Amino acid sequence: xxxxxxxxxxxxxxxxxxxxxxxxxxxxxxxxxxxxxxxxxxxxxxxxxxxxxxxxxxxxxxxxxxxxxxxxxxxxxxxxxxxxxxxxxxxxxxxxxxxxxxxxxxxxxxxxxxx
Amino acid sequence: xxxxxxxxxxxxxxxxxxxxxxxxxxxxxxxxxxxxxxxxxxxxxxxxxxxxxxxxxxxxxxxxxxxxxxxxxxxxxxxxxxxxxxxxxxxxxxxxxxxxxxxxxxxxxxxxx
Numbered sequence: 001x002x003x004x005x006x007x008x009x010x011x012x013x014x015x016x017x018x019x020x021x022x023x024x025x026x027x028x029x030x031x032x033x034x035x036x037x038x039x040x041x042x043x044x045x046x047x048x049x050x051x052x053x054x055x056x057x058x059x060x061x062x063x064x065x066x067x068x069x070x071x072x073x074x075x076x077x078x079x080x081x082x083x084x085x086x087x088x089x090x091x092x093x094x095x096x097x098x099x100x101x102x103x104x105x106x107x108x109x110x111x112x113x114x115x
Numbered sequence: 116x117x118x119x120x121x122x123x124x125x126x127x128x129x130x131x132x133x134x135x136x137x138x139x140x141x142x143x144x145x146x147x148x149x150x151x152x153x154x155x156x157x158x159x160x161x162x163x164x165x166x167x168x169x170x171x172x173x174x175x176x177x178x179x180x181x182x183x184x185x186x187x188x189x190x191x192x193x194x195x196x197x198x199x200x201x202x203x204x205x206x207x208x209x210x211x212x213x214x215x216x217x218x219x220x221x222x223x224x225x226x227x228x
Contacts, residue, residue, distance in 0.1 A: 033215075042119075043206070043218040056215065088158055096213060103150050104216050106160035 003027065006091050006107035013081065014115055021076040021110045023091030031096045032074040033104065034066060037088040049074060050096060081114045088112075118142065119207050119219035127225050128197045135182070136192040136222045138207030147211045149190040151181065154204040154221070163205075166190060197226045 004025045013019050025032065034046040048056035049068040063085075065077040074091055088111050092104035120139045128134035140149065151163040166174045166181045174181040182191040194201055207219045 040220075042220050045215055045217070048215060090158075090160060092160070092216075102148065102210065102213070103162055103165055104160075105162065106152075109158035109160075111158065 004091055004093055004105050004107035006089075006110050008110055009108065010111050010113075012113045012115060013078070015081060015083075017081075018077070018079040020078065021089055021091075021112075023074040023076075023107055025072055025074075025091075025093040025105070027093055027095070027105060029093035029095045029105070030071055031094045032068060032071070033092040033094075034074065034076055035090040035092065037090060037109070039087075043090070047076075078112075081112075083114050086112055086114045118211075118217050119209050121207055121219035121222050123222045124220075125223045125225070127227055128194075128201075130199060130226055130228050131196055133193060133195045134197055134224065136194070136205050136207075136224065138190045138192065138219060140188050140190060140207075140209050142188075142209065142211050144211040147209055149181070149183070150208040150210070150216070151179070151190075151192045152206045152208060152218075153201075154206060156203070160206070164192070194224075199226050199228060202226045 007022045031050045033048050036044045046060045047066045063080050067075040088109045090109045091107045094104045118141050147168045149166045153161045164174050164176045164179045164181050166183050173183050178195045180193045202225050204221045204223050206221045208216050210216050
């Protein structure tokens, strides 16, 4: 496996369910991110982890709970979601603290539908 | 305030022609990076090209080039010799220093055979 892998690719869940999104990066990066992409809106940064420590939480509702057990894995735990949470959830990673191109590498995303 | 502005919601281009996708940005940080990503219908965000604020030359990567006009704060993406596989959403993004990456609203490009 190379790059950033997200599972599952598609998820349909009821409002009372609990599910988790998984992200794994094989690039040796030290930072990982969750973004939410809704229709006709810019990508919204949700959470940032640097060296496994959460450094940013952009006013995300508590029904979204991130977990970063090590620098290669990132989870997004979901519970009691609302229909407006239906979106594409993208995970990304980057190598921070070095010069040059410090862009993010993205996974293919999980398309979440809340019914 | 919007840091990245993409004013073209949709663009059409004839196959084999060149197309320019517009991007303007707003920052007071002298050190920043500008990025373009492609997002096909599959959802993955694919990195295309990068321009650093101190770079003297416009960035180029194969058929992609970035027209960097620092004084105008614009970073337009030029795709030469368009192909049908270029049909996708294109996002301009910026990092100020080592702050997080912020995206514009994107432009949907359709290549016409």
